[in-house]
Amino acid sequence: MHYTQIYTHMKRLLFICLAMMMLSCQSLFYGVEPTFTMGMTQEEFVANNKPEMVLATEEGITVFRTYNPLTNYKFFFFKNEKLVRFENGTDPNDYKWISIP
Numbered sequence: 001m002h003y004t005q006i007y008t009h010m011k012r013l014l015f016i017c018l019a020m021m022m023l024s025c026q027s028l029f030y031g032v033e034p035t036f037t038m039g040m041t042q043e044e045f046v047a048n049n050k051p052e053m054v055l056a057t058e059e060g061i062t063v064f065r066t067y068n069p070l071t072n073y074k075f076f077f078f079k080n081e082k083l084v085r086f087e088n089g090t091d092p093n094d095y096k097w098i099s100i101p
Helices: 003-030 042-048
Strands: 052-056 061-068 072-079 082-089
Touching: 042 061, 042 072, 042 082
Parallel strands: none
Antiparallel strands: 052 061, 061 072, 072 082
């Protein structure tokens, strides 16, 4: 191989390595997205994520909130400890304006 071919291959390799490093570091800076499935238990949700409880009623309704700078707030509504609703929001108190099932 000639010097110019080696140089071209090295530039490509460096670019690929930088791109992979930047994409993998994104989750370190912004956190990970919550993992959930509708109907999952509240205990399972709390164990798999780091939510903040923002509301608990005597009727068995609990609302959790997560935050990620890229995707803003996410609200998770549990009824009798089962996930029944999920909503996105832009403000930390948006759950107050969402009707609870």
